[in-house]
Amino acid sequence: MKRIYEDAAYRTPESCWWRDTAAPVQQPQLEGDHRSEVAVIGGGFTGLNAALALAKANVDVTLIDAEQPGWGASGRNGGFCCLGGSKLSSTLLARRFGQDERSVWHKAEHAAVDHVNALLMDHAIDADRHSAGETQLAHTAKAMRDMRASAAETAASYGVTPDIIPKEELRQRGLSGRFFGGITVPIGFALNPAKYHAGLVRAVQSIGARLFGQSPALSLHHLGDHWRITTPKGTLTTKKVVLATNGYSSEDLPDWLRARYLPVQSTIIVTRPITPDEQARQGWTSLQMCYDSRILLHYFRLMPDGRFLFGMRGGLRATSGAEVTLSRKIRKDFLTLFPEWRDIEITHEWSGLACLMRRLTPFAGPVPDHPGLYAAMGYHGNGVAMGSYLGARLADIVLGRQPDGPFPDFLITPPNRFPLGSSRRMLLAPAYAAATVFDR
Ligand SMILES: Cc1cc2nc3c(=O)[nH]c(=O)nc-3n(C[C@H](O)[C@H](O)[C@H](O)COP(=O)(O)OP(=O)(O)OC[C@H]3O[C@@H](n4cnc5c(N)ncnc54)[C@H](O)[C@@H]3O)c2cc1C
Numbered sequence: 001m002k003r004i005y006e007d008a009a010y011r012t013p014e015s016c017w018w019r020d021t022a023a024p025v026q027q028p029q030l031e032g033d034h035r036s037e038v039a040v041i042g043g044g045f046t047g048l049n050a051a052l053a054l055a056k057a058n059v060d061v062t063l064i065d066a067e068q069p070g071w072g073a074s075g076r077n078g079g080f081c082c083l084g085g086s087k088l089s090s091t092l093l094a095r096r097f098g099q100d101e102r103s104v105w106h107k108a109e110h111a112a113v114d115h116v117n118a119l120l121m122d123h124a125i126d127a128d129r130h131s132a133g134e135t136q137l138a139h140t141a142k143a144m145r146d147m148r149a150s151a152a153e154t155a156a157s158y159g160v161t162p163d164i165i166p167k168e169e170l171r172q173r174g175l176s177g178r179f180f181g182g183i184t185v186p187i188g189f190a191l192n193p194a195k196y197h198a199g200l201v202r203a204v205q206s207i208g209a210r211l212f213g214q215s216p217a218l219s220l221h222h223l224g225d226h227w228r229i230t231t232p233k234g235t236l237t238t239k240k241v242v243l244a245t246n247g248y249s250s251e252d253l254p255d256w257l258r259a260r261y262l263p264v265q266s267t268i269i270v271t272r273p274i275t276p277d278e279q280a281r282q283g284w285t286s287l288q289m290c291y292d293s294r295i296l297l298h299y300f301r302l303m304p305d306g307r308f309l310f311g312m313r314g315g316l317r318a319t320s321g322a323e324v325t326l327s328r329k330i331r332k333d334f335l336t337l338f339p340e341w342r343d344i345e346i347t348h349e350w351s352g353l354a355c356l357m358r359r360l361t362p363f364a365g366p367v368p369d370h371p372g373l374y375a376a377m378g379y380h381g382n383g384v385a386m387g388s389y390l391g392a393r394l395a396d397i398v399l400g401r402q403p404d405g406p407f408p409d410f411l412i413t414p415p416n417r418f419p420l421g422s423s424r425r426m427l428l429a430p431a432y433a434a435a436t437v438f439d440r
Contacts, residue, residue: 001066001216001250004422005263005353009318010248012067013350016076017270017307018194020348021128024070025201027213030234036062036210038398039229039238041217041253043069045383046376047244048200049119049391050398051209057399061209062236064229066216070197072248076352077384078268078299078311079196080289081116082134082188083109083158084382085390087360090157097410106157107406112389113188115405116196119388125199130304131289133186135165137179139439143293144181151183160186175290176283177337182290190289190301193384220254220373227372240398243367243375244391246383247353251422256367259417261377262424263353265314269330270348273306274341282340284308295435298333308341310334314351316428326351354381358416364390365397365412374398378415 003010013019027043038054040047043065054061065071086093086105093102120127138144144167151162163184170176205211215231220241229236245253247263279285284302291299300310312330315322327349335342357363357378364376376394379386390411393403397412418424 001218002252002422003248003250004425006318008320008323009265009351009353012071013076013352015348016350017309017348018075018192021192022194022198024068024075024194025198026068027065027211030064030212030215030231030236032234034062034234034236036060036236036238038240038242039064039227039236040242040244041229042072042244042246042248043211044072044074044244044246045197045200045387046246046391047242048197048204049388050242050244050376050395052200052204052207053392053395054398055204055207055209057395059399062212062238063204063209064212064215064217064231064236066248068213069201069211070194073246073352073354073383074197074387075194076268076350077193078301078309079191079193079384080134080188080299081113081191081384082289082382083113083185083385085109085112085362085379085386087356087380090153097408101408101410104406104408108389108408109386110158110187111405112385115389115392116385117189119200119203120191120196123199123203125196127191127195127199128304129189129191130287131188131190131301133184134188135175135182135184135288135290137175137177137182137290137292139179139292139294141180147181147183147293154185158185158187162186171283174284174286175288179292184288188289188385191384217253222370222372240372240374242394242398243373244377246377246379246387247355249355249377254367254370254373256370259421259424260357260415262356262358262418262427264356264381264425264428265318265351266311266354266381267314267326267330267351268309268311268349269334269346271308271341272345272347274302274308274344275306278341278344279306282338284338292337294439296432296439298337308344313432316425316432318351354379354383356380358418359413361410362386362390363411363413363415364394365414368414
């Protein structure tokens, strides 16, 4: 597999809190020659949702993961099941794709959250849910003015009434940090991603799909009317293939994918449980999931067991030196926003890869010139809901049906290549530098 970060970015995290709550169930390795109607490569939310929808339609599905299903971003994210998936603002979406497409996109964002909610209910998955929608907190007075100004547009886009929280009310809402007010959009909830993932695995297996771990697809060949996937100890021959590898994709699986996706690191710390007294000292007692108004945003939430999760963008490199620098930076940012928690021990810290696309919108559709090959990827750090939803909608497309839910046409437009080939992550350096200046 040809991947663009240092090896450390592809190692199993040593200290990820979710693994302490729901370790990934070990699946057997694919050995010998297997046949299936559809193969899914990648066992995160996208792959499992595609497999689930296909298996529900009585399709014979086999899913393989290079490590174990849930090993990638799906097993190590912040658990914000929320709107999002594109990096384009609402204005740019309309300018680029038209008002109608923008409107369908906003419906798809909402449908994605509803989709996960329905899965949790239908499959009785207890994923430690909390938070009524998502709150954005202003990091400057100007950001607060901008939020107020955009509230009407948010209301129109999603058909809900956002709740504006003036600075003076933050403490009484249990949201006291260095913020200038906030806005809550009442769509979405927080969850334990490992428990959601484990529930999906159970659901997929209960209807007959086969899962394999430690089975990286090393090559993918189209032979006549079928595909042959080779893994270290076996082969899988199928009519159709779903590629669900997102930020952990390889440049050569297939060659078409080279430079069409850009993995980006994101990093999370989790504290020991913070006692009610310690929470009151900081003035942060709410279980609301929040993020701040920076371009390089921080995302954070107090979890039901009192632990606090705090995340932000990761480094451009995955060397040990870069990890030390990042570790210092995330602690510094955490204490800047929550200074009363300087004595609270940080027990877990890990990173993972999300995925950007050049057009700043996800891709979900057939891979051009590769009959029977499909892919969904590129949720711009918001794939808990959108990855789940597009995995299921991609299954509709694989079945030859119209997507069963809002699905803007731009999603099936094949992604363009980034410049700089395998060095393309260096494009992030000037973008991060400019954002850092802007965020002050
Ligand atoms: C630290 C962090 C925090 C995040 N927080 C949030 C959040 O709070 N809310 C939100 O909405 N999104 C968040 N995201 C993004 C979200 O986690 C991802 O968008 C989503 O999980 C992507 O799911 P996926 O199934 O497409 O990919 P992944 O979960 O990354 O799964 C890809 C899988 O493909 C496998 N694979 C790769 N190559 C091969 C191969 N050749 N053969 C077989 N298998 C292969 C990998 O082993 C991996 O398991 C976060 C991401 C990170 C990294």
